[in-house]
Amino acid sequence: MRPSILSAMDLTREEEAILNGEEGEGRQKAMELVTALGKIYGAEDLIDITSAHLSGASYKTIGDGGLKYLEDMAAGGAKVTVPSTLNPVGMDRTRWREMHISEEFAEKQLRIIDLYGQMGIRTTCSCTPYVGPNVPSMGDHVAWAESSALSFVNSYIGARTNREGGPGALAAAILGKTANYGLHLDENRKPTVVIDADIDGSIFSYSLLGQAVGMAIGSGVPYFKGISPEVEEAKTLCAAMAASGSVALYHVEGVTPEAGNFDVSDLEVIHIGEKELQAAYDKLNTVDDIQLIALGCPHLTEKEMHQIASFLKGKKKVNKDVEIWFCTSAEIRDRCPEDVKIMEEFGPVLADTCMVVAPIEGTFQRTGTNSAKAGNYLPTLCSQKAMCRDIAKLMEVVL
C-alpha cells in the first residue's frame, strides 16, 4: 500500500472523516494541511490543543495573496474551535495616520483584522498574548506562531508548541488539533547545550545575551546557568534567540518549570561574557544617527510602561527631528493611562503594531531600538540601518 494521505498517519475515525470532507471543505483543507505538515516532520498522530496564536496578520508581510486567502477562508465559513489570538498588524487600527500609513494600506489592513475576527479569532494584535488574554498552562499542547511568543510559552510556562507558520496555526485552530511531533514530545525538550552566562542583568543585557546565543548555536535547546529572568527579561531573551537563531525552547536553572527534569552534567558548556556580548552589540549596530526610536519589540508590558514613564517624567524632548514610537497592546495601553500621558509627550503609544511589521521603510531609513529581535529584522524586513542600545542611551539622542 502506498503512503497515501490517509495511511501516512494514525488518524482517528473522526479525523479521517474530516479529511474525506464530511465536515465541509474548510475543515477538510485544514486537515490536509495539518496532516501534510505532520508527515513532513514524522508525526505519528494528531494531538488536541488548548489554544492557538496566529501570525500572518500584517498586510505588509502577507500581501494580496494572503488577503485573498483569508477572504476565501472566511467566506467558506472557517471558524476556530479553540481560543486564538492574533499577532501585531501593520498599523495601529485607529492612529495609523500618525504612522504615515497610506489610505490603501489601511483599508486592506482593517479588512484583514475583520476577516480574522469573522473566523472567531480574538484580534488582540499583540505578540505578547501570554501576559493578557491567552495564557497556556504547564503541559498544555498548543499551536502557536510568532517565534518569540511560542518560545515564551514553551520555555517560561512549560506549554508545548512547535514553530507553527501562519496558515498551519490557523488550520490547527480550526481543528483544535495539531500534528504530534517535535517539541510536543518529551525527548525533544531535553537541553542540548549549557550556556554559562555572565551578564549585568539589565533588560538590554538579555537582548545581547539572546543575540550572542543565537549566533553561537543557531538552533537547539540551551540550558542557562547564571541568570534569573522575570517575565520581561525572558520575553526579551526569547525574541532575541528566535531572531538571531531559531531557538524555540530553552531552560533556565532554578527558574523555568522543566529545568529540574534534566541532568546536564555531560553537555557542552558555552560561556557568554563580555567579549561575546560586544560581538553581538557590534552585529546589531550599523548606524550612529537615527530618525526613529521604536520601543516595544516584543510589545511593552505594564511594568516596562511604568519604567519608561518614570524615566521620562520631568524630561523634555529637545530633538524634534527624531520620532519615537512606543508599541504595546491595546489592553496594556488602556491599563496605564498615567504612563501613557507622560509617554505621549515624546511620541505616540501605539497599539496593534510594531516597527517590524509596519511599513516604516516608506518613511524612515535609520531606526533605533533596544530589541535584538528588531535589530535583526529592521535591516532585512524594513530596509533600515539599525541602532541597538538600551533605552537610556537611545533617549540621549532626543533629550
Added chain:
Amino acid sequence: MRIEGRSISPGKAKGEVVKLNEPLSFLGGVDGSTGDIRVGDGGNVAGKILVFPKGKGSTVGSFVMYDLMVHGKAPAAVINESAETIVATGAVISSIPMVDSIPSIDIFENGDVVTVDADAGTVEIEGVECRSVVSSAILMDGKVLMLKRPATCHSFPGKWSLVAGKIEPGETPTEAAKREILEETRIPVGGPDAVVRPFYVREGDVLWKVHGMLFRVSFADPKINEENEMFEWVSLEDVSGMDTVTDTMAVLEQLMK
C-alpha cells in the same frame, strides 16, 4: 515508468516539466500574478509540473502560491526532493497537487511530459523507460578497477566505468553484479562488502536505476572481454580526473561513506 514518492498535497495532474536546480523561494522567485520565474533560466510556472529540490526563504512564499492560484497561473503540480513547511503549506491551501521524496530531481528533464498522482504519491514520465543496472567497484590495495568502453558501445561510448551491466529478468542485483564481474573480468568475488541505496541516472529516454556495490579482493588478475577495450587499477583520488560514465563518482562517493 512509475516512480514512487510521497503524497504531500492531494490531486492529479499532467503537464510539461519546468525544472529548477536550486532551492526556490516563491517570494522573490516567482511573480504571483503572472507566474514568471525570476531566478535561474526564467520561464513560467503556469500549468506546468514544477520540479525543484526544495523550498526556502520567507514563509510569505505560501501566499505567493495562493496568489498564483487566484490569478490562474499556478503550476499544475509541484515535485520536490524534500518538502518543507512553506511550499507544502502553499500547495495545500492553493489545491496544487504535490509529491516529494522522489529519488532525485535529476530524473527529470525540462519538457518531459509527466503525470503526477499526488493521491498515491507517484510520478510517471511519458516515453521514458527505466532500466535497472548494477555498478560494482572492485577494490584491491586501495585501488579501484576501472574499465574503458569502446567507442562503438551503445551506452556512454569511450568512457571509463566500474564493472557495470543490466540486471536480467529474474535476477537479484547481487546475482547480476557477480555475473557481470565474472563475464567482464573473470574475477570471482564473494561479498558484496557494501551496497548503496539505488539511485537514478537519466540518459535521454532511458532512466538507469543504479545498484552500486563494493567488492574487496586481496588479489585479482582481470581478463576483460569484448565489452571493454582496456582496464586500469586507479586510486580513488584519481578517478575524479577520468572521463567516466555519469554514475561512477556517485557510486564511489556513497560506497566510501
